Amino acid sequence: MPSITSARYGKDNVRVYKVDRDEKTGVQTVTEMTVCVLLEGAIDVSYTVADNSVVVATDSMKNTIYIKAKENPVTPPELFASILGTHFIETYPHITTANIKIVTHRWTRMTIDGKPHPHSFYRDGAETRNVEAVVRKGKGIEIRSGIVGLLVLKSTGSQFHGFVRDEYTTLPETWDRILSTEVDCGWAWKTFSGMAAVRAVVPKFDKAWSDARSITMKTFAEEDSPSVQNTMYKMCGSILKAAPEVEAVDYALPNKHYFEIDLSWHKGTQNTGKNAEVYAPQSGPNGLIKVTVGRSDLPAASKL
Numbered sequence: 183m184p185s186i187t188s189a190r191y192g193k194d195n196v197r198v199y200k201v202d203r204d205e206k207t208g209v210q211t212v213t214e215m216t217v218c219v220l221l222e223g224a225i226d227v228s229y230t231v232a233d234n235s236v237v238v239a240t241d242s243m244k245n246t247i248y249i250k251a252k253e254n255p256v257t258p259p260e261l262f263a264s265i266l267g268t269h270f271i272e273t274y275p276h277i278t279t280a281n282i283k284i285v286t287h288r289w290t291r292m293t294i295d296g297k298p299h300p301h302s303f304y305r306d307g308a309e310t311r312n313v314e315a316v317v318r319k320g321k322g323i324e325i326r327s328g329i330v331g332l333l334v335l336k337s338t339g340s341q342f343h344g345f346v347r348d349e350y351t352t353l354p355e356t357w358d359r360i361l362s363t364e365v366d367c368g369w370a371w372k373t374f375s376g377m378a379a380v381r382a383v384v385p386k387f388d389k390a391w392s393d394a395r396s397i398t399m400k401t402f403a404e405e406d407s408p409s410v411q412n413t414m415y416k417m418c419g420s421i422l423k424a425a426p427e428v429e430a431v432d433y434a435l436p437n438k439h440y441f442e443i444d445l446s447w448h449k450g451t452q453n454t455g456k457n458a459e460v461y462a463p464q465s466g467p468n469g470l471i472k473v474t475v476g477r478s479d480l481p482a483a484s485k486l
């Protein structure tokens with residue numbers, strides 16, 4: 183007999199926009215997000231014997247997202263994800279786990295004639311602020327926050343040498359190269375015992391996001407990078423230092439290569455080494471470097 187080893191279902195790509203209107207000042211603030219809800223629990227019979235009595239319709243999940251967004255703050259996203267997940271496990275006795283993902287898109291306030299505009303915004307990049315919350319009955323709330331899609335480039339201040347050289351190696355060593363990547367960075371919070379514990383640290387969520395973002399950019403810009411590996415490790419250490427409630431930090435960084443072009447075939451044009459000015463950006467293949475860094479001061483059990 184085939185048996186289910188894991189099952190979850192729900193609604194993905196629920197797009198939600200919420201406006202906050204400050205009646206006194208006339209300043210409006212907007213949030214746009216894409217939400218995914220996936221539920222787990224005693225739902226196997228819906229798959230195995232077509233018993234839909236255990237199925238909360240995914241359409242109802244979508245409606246719930248809208249209603250909860252109306253009734254509660256949607257920022258910080260860590261709070262809203264926890265509220266949403268807690269609702270599902272508390273409302274349906276047979277649902278044991280709610281997996282919530284919120285992708286918040288950028289709407290940056292316009293500056294017009296040097297002043298912040300009260301109700302006009304622009305999309306200043308594809309970067310998103312992502313939150314994944316796993317709310318388990320009796321087991322608290324796990325939250326991982328992150329930054330995805332932040333595209334960065336430095337035109338110097340990056341090296342790569344001393345790597346393995348053998349019969350497969352063609353890459354020359356370099357003491358000065360272009361470095362570009364699309365940042366995917368996450369930080370996992372210590373497990374929260376419940377909603378009260380999440381509410382108690384609310385201001386820390388925005389601070390951690392803003393610290394992680396500035397640490398990523400400052401380290402990237404200022405360090406003379408010996409490798410993607412070493413640079414991302416330094417970023418992780420600085421984020422762990424800035425956010426004591428964070429247990430582990432992870433990065434996944436593609437190495438977006440820019441190749442020198444030898445133009446000597448054209449009238450002896452010098453365009454390599456210190457004369458390189460025109461490069462060919464590569465779309466692939468690309469390096470992909472990943473790491474997760476935890477705290478060495480944690481007791482072994484909490485590292486599992």
Ligand SMILES: O=c1[nH]c(=O)c2[nH]c(=O)[nH]c2[nH]1
Binds near residue numbers: 342353
């Ligand atoms: O920073 C780098 N790390 C690598 O592992 C690697 N491999 C490579 O070809 N270029 C680079 N750059």
